Amino acid sequence: MSGNTAMADQSINRKSFTDAFSSPDFYEIDDLLTEEHKLIRNSIRDFVKKEITPNIEQWCQDAHFPEEIVKKFGDIGAFGPTIPQEYGGGGLDYISYGLIMQEIERGDSGMRSTASVQGSLVMYPIYKFGSEEQKKKYLPKLASGEFLGCFGLTEPDHGSNPGGMVTNFRDAGDHFLLNGAKMWISNSPKADIAVVWAKNEAGRIHGLIVERGMEGFTTPETHNKWSLRASCTGELVFDNVKVPKENLLPGKNGLGAPLMCLDSARYGIAWGATGAAMDCYDSARRYALERVQFGKPIASFQLMQKKLSEMLTEITKAQLLNWKLGKMMDEGKATTAQISLAKRNNVDMALKISREARQMHGGMGITGEFPIMRHMMNLESVITYEGTHDIHLLILGHDITGIAAFS
Amino acid sequence: MKILVCITHVPDTTSKISFTENNTKFDISGVQFIIGPYDDYALARAVELKETHSASVTVLNVGGAETEPTIRKALAIGADEAIRINAEPTDSFFVAKQIADVAKDGGYDLILMGRESIDFNGGQVHGMVGELLDLPSVSPVMQLDIEGNTAKISREIEGGKESLEIGLPFVAGCQEPIAEWKIPNMRGIMSARTKPLNVIEPSDNEKKTALESFELPAEKNAVKMVDPDNVSELVDLLKNEAKVI
Numbered sequence: 287m288s289g290n291t292a293m294a295d296q297s298i299n300r301k302s303f304t305d306a307f308s309s310p311d312f313y314e315i316d317d318l319l320t321e322e323h324k325l326i327r328n329s330i331r332d333f334v335k336k337e338i339t340p341n342i343e344q345w346c347q348d349a350h351f352p353e354e355i356v357k358k359f360g361d362i363g364a365f366g367p368t369i370p371q372e373y374g375g376g377g378l379d380y381i382s383y384g385l386i387m388q389e390i391e392r393g394d395s396g397m398r399s400t401a402s403v404q405g406s407l408v409m410y411p412i413y414k415f416g417s418e419e420q421k422k423k424y425l426p427k428l429a430s431g432e433f434l435g436c437f438g439l440t441e442p443d444h445g446s447n448p449g450g451m452v453t454n455f456r457d458a459g460d461h462f463l464l465n466g467a468k469m470w471i472s473n474s475p476k477a478d479i480a481v482v483w484a485k486n487e488a489g490r491i492h493g494l495i496v497e498r499g500m501e502g503f504t505t506p507e508t509h510n511k512w513s514l515r516a517s518c519t520g521e522l523v524f525d526n527v528k529v530p531k532e533n534l535l536p537g538k539n540g541l542g543a544p545l546m547c548l549d550s551a552r553y554g555i556a557w558g559a560t561g562a563a564m565d566c567y568d569s570a571r572r573y574a575l576e577r578v579q580f581g582k583p584i585a586s587f588q589l590m591q592k593k594l595s596e597m598l599t600e601i602t603k604a605q606l607l608n609w610k611l612g613k614m615m616d617e618g619k620a621t622t623a624q625i626s627l628a629k630r631n632n633v634d635m636a637l638k639i640s641r642e643a644r645q646m647h648g649g650m651g652i653t654g655e656f657p658i659m660r661h662m663m664n665l666e667s668v669i670t671y672e673g674t675h676d677i678h679l680l681i682l683g684h685d686i687t688g689i690a691a692f693s
Numbered sequence: 694m695k696i697l698v699c700i701t702h703v704p705d706t707t708s709k710i711s712f713t714e715n716n717t718k719f720d721i722s723g724v725q726f727i728i729g730p731y732d733d734y735a736l737a738r739a740v741e742l743k744e745t746h747s748a749s750v751t752v753l754n755v756g757g758a759e760t761e762p763t764i765r766k767a768l769a770i771g772a773d774e775a776i777r778i779n780a781e782p783t784d785s786f787f788v789a790k791q792i793a794d795v796a797k798d799g800g801y802d803l804i805l806m807g808r809e810s811i812d813f814n815g816g817q818v819h820g821m822v823g824e825l826l827d828l829p830s831v832s833p834v835m836q837l838d839i840e841g842n843t844a845k846i847s848r849e850i851e852g853g854k855e856s857l858e859i860g861l862p863f864v865a866g867c868q869e870p871i872a873e874w875k876i877p878n879m880r881g882i883m884s885a886r887t888k889p890l891n892v893i894e895p896s897d898n899e900k901k902t903a904l905e906s907f908e909l910p911a912e913k914n915a916v917k918m919v920d921p922d923n924v925s926e927l928v929d930l931l932k933n934e935a936k937v938i
Contacts, residue, residue: 321762325769325882332876363879376879386879 360431374429384557391558395664396517408435415537623685731807740771769877789821832866
């Protein structure tokens with residue numbers, strides 16, 4: 287890659303690109319939003335532009351999790367927006383939650399992961415299944431960003447099959463004794479608390495709140511990721527950890543409890559991935575209009591127009607899917623299979639758009655001058671976590687046929 | 694302490710500007726409206742003073758019902774209540790008169806607004822409000838601190854900066870760096886739902902100017918890129934095309 291190739295062409299300046307994002311809204315979906323929704327969306331967009339966009343390329347290049355963002359997310363209200371205000375949450379609806387995730391992930395999927403985990407996988411189970419004391423003790427601190435939380439379900443040998451988990455606890459009189467290990471846990475290396483799913487003596491899954499500092503509890507970091515590099519990931523290791531009995535979530539047990547949390551998080555991911563796709567599309571559109579080859583902008587070539595047309599079509603479909611799913615979430619009637627459809631479709635669409643956009647940017651597409659390669663690498667995680675692409679297909683298959691292809 | 698912040702509802706700075714009805718009406722289709730950027734600085738400083746001086750902040754806008762999302766944003770940022778004077782803000786004197794009529798019995802210690810709006814850029818309203826209320830008015834205010842009944846101000850003047858002390862109450866037209874713009878947080882947006890927004894009718898309809906038509910500036914020519922190695926082409930262009938040498 288020498289000399290006078292596309293790689294060396296710096297004439298299209300990144301600063302003007304990141305500042306000039308225009309949100310694709312081909313079907314005037316804004317008409318379906320309230321003025322308050324738009325204010326929420328625009329406020330988070332401004333927040334991302336101020337706090338994330340100017341720094342994200344460097345954070346990712348350095349594999350740096352910016353710890354200060356936790357407090358800032360708390361201040362803006364990105365943690366647990368649907369949790370009632372009495373517990374420090376936003377008291378907002380699910381469309382608002384979706385818009386917040388969309389805008390954060392337009393900035394970066396890793397940043398959105400940090401917010402998703404805190405809201406849907408830590409605050410949500412404490413709010414839904416926790417005691418009043420647990421809610422009062424943890425939720426306000428998680429909402430404000432004073433505490434960072436993580437969610438321990440996946441294990442080294444149990445990813446798509448969480449029911450097979452081996453992490454367990456037993457009654458040891460005045461406390462529980464927790465043993466086992468969790469893997470691929472977002473936020474774990476910096477988390478103050480972990481909501482951990484483990485089996486009791488009878489093999490029933492329960493949620494336990496484990497606090498940093500409990501003896502025998504460690505959180506080794508996972509290094510050398512090529513994806514979600516600005517978000518920290520690690521393990522949770524429990525070696526005879528004494529967990530106070532009052533840290534058991536009393537409201538629900540069984541695999542259904544963590545799966546309910548995943549429904550909420552997956553809903554946010556459907557919106558978030560759409561945000562990443564919007565960013566890739568917008569960058570590709572503007573690059574194609576500015577980049578000149580053969581004496582004219584590359585946007586004038588039919589193959590470029592095909593790519594852009596298909597991108598806009600898929601984004602528009604995803605936006606409508608998100609909005610309707612959000613309405614069903616607000617009405618409390620969205621099913622796991624409906625959420626699976628949206629998560630699977632939108633993440634796949636975003637990943638494909640990021641790959642096409644990468645090509646449209648030519649050599650520049652692989653650099654940190656543009657957000658594309660970062661989105662693309664991030665989305666490789668997003669298509670795998672919170673239910674893989676294939677598992678969501680089988681959830682849908684189960685819903686269609688009534689026959690589970692996995693048990 | 695009571696603070697009145699007057700805000701405008703103006704097109705976003707990136708809007709594409711066009712006119713309809715024989716160039717007498719601004720075409721608002723597809724235009725996003727925002728709080729006037731200078732007014733936004735004034736609001737941000739007022740909200741800071743609210744925290745440090747336990748002040749109450751009222752925002753005021755002269756405009757139709759379409760400006761209410763902009764007013765709600767000001768409430769989400771931290772104003773306590775809002776007043777909308779239900780009229781088109783077509784004329785600086787008219788707007789100033791409306792503000793003065795509301796402010797005269799309001800007991801405000803500070804009346805803040807932007808140094809100018811960014812639609813018509815008149816930059817006259819703060820001066821007129823001061824005159825109508827017989828209060829001092831200063832602009833453009835870049836720093837504002839309150840100690841007791843006195844304000845310490847710094848103001849941009851031709852070729853320099855002026856530091857002033859001024860007794861309350863007074864009127865100020867504000868600009869950066871008086872405060873940093875504030876982004877409303879989700880809690881602020883929720884609480885804005887229930888904050889009072891009172892709509893009142895204009896006190897009179899006297900206007901000092903009448904609009905005849907708008908005209909866009911001539912389009913700028915496209916930028917020509919000249920290779921740094923090709924100085925003779927640059928000289929030729931400057932001489933024969935731009936005719937500047």
